[in-house]
Amino acid sequence: xxxxxxxxxxxxxxxxxxxxxxxxxxxxxxxxxxxxxxxxxxxxxxxxxxxxxxxxxxxxxxxxxxxxxxxxxxxxxxxxxxxxxxxxxxxxxxxxxxxxxxxxxxxxxxxxxxxxxxxxxxxxxxxxxxxxxxxxxxxxxxxxxxxxxxxxxxxxxxxxxxxxxxxxxxxxxxxxxxxxxxxxxxxxxxxxxxxxxxxxxxxxxxxxxxxxxxxxxxxxxxxxxxxxxxxxxxxxxxxxxxxxxxxxxxxxxxxxxxxxxxxxxxxxxxxxxxxxxxxxxxxxxxxxxxxxxxxxxxxxxxxxxxxxxxxxxxxxxxxxxxxxxxxxxxxxxxxxxxxxxxxxxxxxxxxxxxxxxxxxxxxxxxxxxxxxxxxxxxxxxxxxxxxxxxxxxxxxxxxxxxxxxxxxxxxxxxxxxxxxxxxxxxxxxxxxxxxxxxxxxxxxxxxxxxxxxxxxxxxxxxxxxxxxxxxxxxxxxxxxxxxxxxxxxxxxxxxxxxxxxxxxxxxxxxxxxxxxxxxxxxxxxxxxxxxxxxxxxxxxxxxxxxxxxxxxxxxxxxxxxxxxxxxxxxxxxxxxxxxxxxxxxxxxxxxxxxxxxxxxxxxxxxxxxxxxxxxxxxxxxxxxxxxxxxxxxxxxxxxxxxxxxxxxxxxxxxxxxxxxxxxxxxxxxxxxxxxxxxxxxxxxxxxxxxxxxxxxxxxxx
Numbered sequence: 001x002x003x004x005x006x007x008x009x010x011x012x013x014x015x016x017x018x019x020x021x022x023x024x025x026x027x028x029x030x031x032x033x034x035x036x037x038x039x040x041x042x043x044x045x046x047x048x049x050x051x052x053x054x055x056x057x058x059x060x061x062x063x064x065x066x067x068x069x070x071x072x073x074x075x076x077x078x079x080x081x082x083x084x085x086x087x088x089x090x091x092x093x094x095x096x097x098x099x100x101x102x103x104x105x106x107x108x109x110x111x112x113x114x115x116x117x118x119x120x121x122x123x124x125x126x127x128x129x130x131x132x133x134x135x136x137x138x139x140x141x142x143x144x145x146x147x148x149x150x151x152x153x154x155x156x157x158x159x160x161x162x163x164x165x166x167x168x169x170x171x172x173x174x175x176x177x178x179x180x181x182x183x184x185x186x187x188x189x190x191x192x193x194x195x196x197x198x199x200x201x202x203x204x205x206x207x208x209x210x211x212x213x214x215x216x217x218x219x220x221x222x223x224x225x226x227x228x229x230x231x232x233x234x235x236x237x238x239x240x241x242x243x244x245x246x247x248x249x250x251x252x253x254x255x256x257x258x259x260x261x262x263x264x265x266x267x268x269x270x271x272x273x274x275x276x277x278x279x280x281x282x283x284x285x286x287x288x289x290x291x292x293x294x295x296x297x298x299x300x301x302x303x304x305x306x307x308x309x310x311x312x313x314x315x316x317x318x319x320x321x322x323x324x325x326x327x328x329x330x331x332x333x334x335x336x337x338x339x340x341x342x343x344x345x346x347x348x349x350x351x352x353x354x355x356x357x358x359x360x361x362x363x364x365x366x367x368x369x370x371x372x373x374x375x376x377x378x379x380x381x382x383x384x385x386x387x388x389x390x391x392x393x394x395x396x397x398x399x400x401x402x403x404x405x406x407x408x409x410x411x412x413x414x415x416x417x418x419x420x421x422x423x424x425x426x427x428x429x430x431x432x433x434x435x436x437x438x439x440x441x442x443x444x445x446x447x448x449x450x451x452x453x454x455x456x457x458x459x460x461x462x463x464x465x466x467x468x469x470x471x472x473x474x475x476x477x478x479x480x481x482x483x484x485x486x487x488x489x490x491x492x493x494x495x496x497x498x499x500x501x502x503x504x505x506x507x508x509x510x511x512x513x514x515x516x517x518x519x520x521x522x523x524x525x526x527x528x529x530x531x532x533x534x535x536x537x538x539x540x541x542x543x544x545x546x547x548x549x550x551x552x553x554x555x556x557x558x559x560x561x562x563x564x565x566x567x568x569x570x571x572x573x574x575x576x577x578x579x580x581x582x583x584x585x586x587x588x589x590x591x592x593x594x595x596x597x598x599x600x601x602x603x604x605x606x607x608x609x610x611x612x613x614x615x616x617x618x619x620x621x622x623x624x625x626x627x628x629x630x631x632x633x634x635x636x637x638x639x640x641x642x643x644x645x646x647x648x649x650x651x652x653x654x655x656x657x658x659x660x661x662x663x664x665x666x667x668x669x670x671x672x673x674x675x676x677x678x679x680x681x682x683x684x685x686x687x688x689x690x691x692x693x694x695x696x697x698x699x700x701x
Contacts, residue, residue, distance in 0.1 A: 073147070147170045159184040289320065369382050502525040587620075595623070622641070625640035652684065
């Protein structure tokens, strides 16, 4: 009796392959707080305290660093006689002092017009709106000056550290204008408020000179980065900065006006004259966050909120710390409180989107990002985070549009370039992927994300050993990165080191328990051991946490094929090829699932698509030949079996091919050839049907 496909379909189909997709080198969302600082206009007495007079201040060592300052004025400013000239003069005077003290030269890049939003009645909100719309900026620092008289007058200046943007209310008093610009520029270089009335960095900026603490801070931070998507202070100075900030913190905690606030009763309330002192606590929190010291970061934020309980920037940073510590639901609750107070707080909105995404609430996250973009159509981080979300879901074309938008509004957005490279890598365009990775490295030579992408490209090119070495180098440069451990695990599977791979995935999940791809990695390890039910559980968990890339669907299709759950295997394979139509493996698995349901014509179509993508895929050739054989298309089946045999004539699994070639040649009455392949099948350990052997013996006599 001759073989029929439906009777022994499992033995006839080549095994579906496990499929890998490396973790996209996503930056997550841009998160560190703006660290907005405000300078009240309330005058103070000319009291002397600890600060360095200008004549005694040492000049900063090192080469002079020129910093371009883009001047921006609204129509109310330009209507006032000599206003623009006075601002330029004040900037020159401050520049001379910064050059002497810190070897920093502040160079005017000229004036631009600023159409301020009349709906904003607070200077900080006005500054944030301008920061978000500062498309194509031509300078490291923006100094925006408003001549509006209807702003709430508690504050005369605001500085956004991350955006390196200053906004001030114009005053014709030239001395006050100089102090105001000097104060806010100090904040741009990390200076904080101090309880020293004689310092220009006091809450009311009444002094003319920098105190000794802030002199040291600005010297340390003079090489700060002006790229908004990275932490501004170089890693090599962060420890020294922290020491100075801690000294200021101790001075503040010892201030008689604040002791009652930090008592056990917590019944006192800080006045406006000391609320601004909370910024040093926020800077300390930021530095601890950079080191992943979440408890210590939260502790400093709690102190900041004691001094100024209504500070939304502090609450935003608190939510960031909670999210990164894995306390995501708590973070979401705080973001929602912030947005109840201020519904148009864009930074809180896109950070909320990031938290919702990590909770697997992808539809809600998408709505939040789109809402942030509606409020601020030039908000690059929101476009970036939305692209991040689409990339995780495998929506490559949509993700590409969002990352290009992010770059349009922020040309130096390193992670957007990296993620574009990841998109092109997935699309099979290795040259373009490499181009974007190299662009990212030109902007940030130490970018672990870009180097990770280059390692991915090596892996895609079949250079498994070189790729493994590249991933190990990425991990060495960032030993606390969950993504780096994940990708190392993937690379270890390529060279068959499964136990080490599993340990890498487990380490990744210890660092980030919500890393969806980590569960996908453990699921693959379970599949490799044959623990199909456990694999499905882990892969589904990865999906529920937000990982919806084609790799997950393919591995689930493989698992369901092993369980003979043909319908679910079909559904998963279809989902994979819908997202990424160039996946030969997806069409192969789809063909298997359809064939097992006796949908042979549909199976043929799917397998032909797989073969068109990869004409030398041996497994696809065998599976398609089996389908053609079942459809009685023996001529086509013969061609396909011979092609598969030619690709790997020494394969120990060739018994299946030999057997079916024997069947076809028997039908063609080529009995000697049929007998030859029967012998080869038997030698390969394949159990040949006895009726075929007996019929051949009769016909050969």
